[in-house]
Every structure is written in structure tokens, then in C-alpha cells.
Amino acid sequence: MATNGRPPGYLEDIDEVKRVFDRFDANGVGKISASELADITKSLGSDTSKEEISRMMEEFDTDHDGFINLEEFAGICKVGSGGTADDGGLKELHDALELYDQDKDGRISAAELYQNLNRLGERCSIEECAEMIKSIDSDGDGFVSFEEFKRMMTNTKP
Incomplete structure (x- = not known):
């Protein structure tokens, strides 16, 4: 892209x-x-x-x-009539990632996902969270980066 x-x-x-x-x-x-x-x-x-x-x-x-x-x-989202983002796009996606990114390193770990989902009342194991991360983690580093998070939210391929 x-x-x-x-x-x-x-x-x-x-x-x-x-x-x-x-x-x-x-x-x-x-x-x-x-x-x-x-x-x-x-x-x-x-x-x-x-x-x-x-x-x-x-x-x-x-x-x-x-x-x-x-x-x-x-x-x-500040998308103008020309169809392109005039300020770069959705700040909300960054904000959403930051809510899950507890150590503020720009990515979501299985442990961070586990803590956040359980806080929201979603009962799941750390292993299930690791599988969720793995399904999104296109570079195989064990984390969800902003690019991977954006792809997940917009359903685009790497």
C-alpha cells in the first residue's frame, strides 16, 4: 500500500x-x-x-x-471529498492501540491483551490470547504492531 x-x-x-x-x-x-x-x-x-x-x-x-x-x-476521520485522508487518517486507531498497549512500546502482547480482555469481562486464557495475537501477527514477532492492528481493523492483507 x-x-x-x-x-x-x-x-x-x-x-x-x-x-x-x-x-x-x-x-x-x-x-x-x-x-x-x-x-x-x-x-x-x-x-x-x-x-x-x-x-x-x-x-x-x-x-x-x-x-x-x-x-x-x-x-x-478527516477524509476529504477527494477520498484521501487530509491529516493522515484515523487517530482513533492509534488511540485504540494505545489503550491495549500498557507498557507503551507501540505494540500489543498476549499478556496485555489478556489483561485488557479480562478487565472488560471477557474470560479467556493467556494461551487463547497468544493464539489471537498469532492470528494477527504477520511478521511473527509475537506482538501486534500498529500496522497489524490497522490491517485487522480494516480487513486489508499485508
Whole structure:
């Protein structure tokens, strides 16, 4: 994937934004509801209040229909009408990785994944987390880097 002069690890175009949007649109109706937004923030490790979710919806829902559609989501991602990211892409993906990256080394280990998933109430073993990491870890270093995390979130091949 060409970076077009942008730093590596950022979303390049509207197709990548759509893939991320589709991950967040849990029920597949083409819109992100307040409850889906709350689920997203919770899955990323944030204990966001209902008031903050409401504020975020108010800010992002520019047509005031109570949902975030793809166009509004692309605006959040700063993807311009030309179809390319004008500031490099999704800061949210970096933020999501950082929530799991407890030692702040830029990658997620099986132990970090285990701690985060269990904190969120997902009961799994360290071995299961190692298998999850392995399924995403394209360079075989035993960690999920930002590039690998981005590929997982956007369903793109290495």
C-alpha cells in the first residue's frame, strides 16, 4: 500500500474508512447508534459516561438524525471529498492501540491483551490470547504492531 508521503499506519482512503466504519456498525444498517458508540468506547477500554456519549453523538451527528452515517464518520476521520485522508487518517486507531498497549512500546502482547480482555469481562486464557495475537501477527514477532492492528481493523492483507 502506498503511503503517498504520509507516515505509515494511517488510513489512506474512503475504502479503508468504510471497512473501519463497518466494524463499528454492529447491526449492519449503515449507521452507528449511540449504543454502538458506547460499545466501541467500552471495547477500547474507556469508561465513557452516557453524558459523554451524548456529547460525542451531538458533535459527530451533523445531520441530527440520531446516528453517525459513513459520511459523518469519514468527517471524523478527516477524509476529504477527494477520498484521501487530509491529516493522515484515523487517530482513533492509534488511540485504540494505545489503550491495549500498557507498557507503551507501540505494540500489543498476549499478556496485555489478556489483561485488557479480562478487565472488560471477557474470560479467556493467556494461551487463547497468544493464539489471537498469532492470528494477527504477520511478521511473527509475537506482538501486534500498529500496522497489524490497522490491517485487522480494516480487513486489508499485508
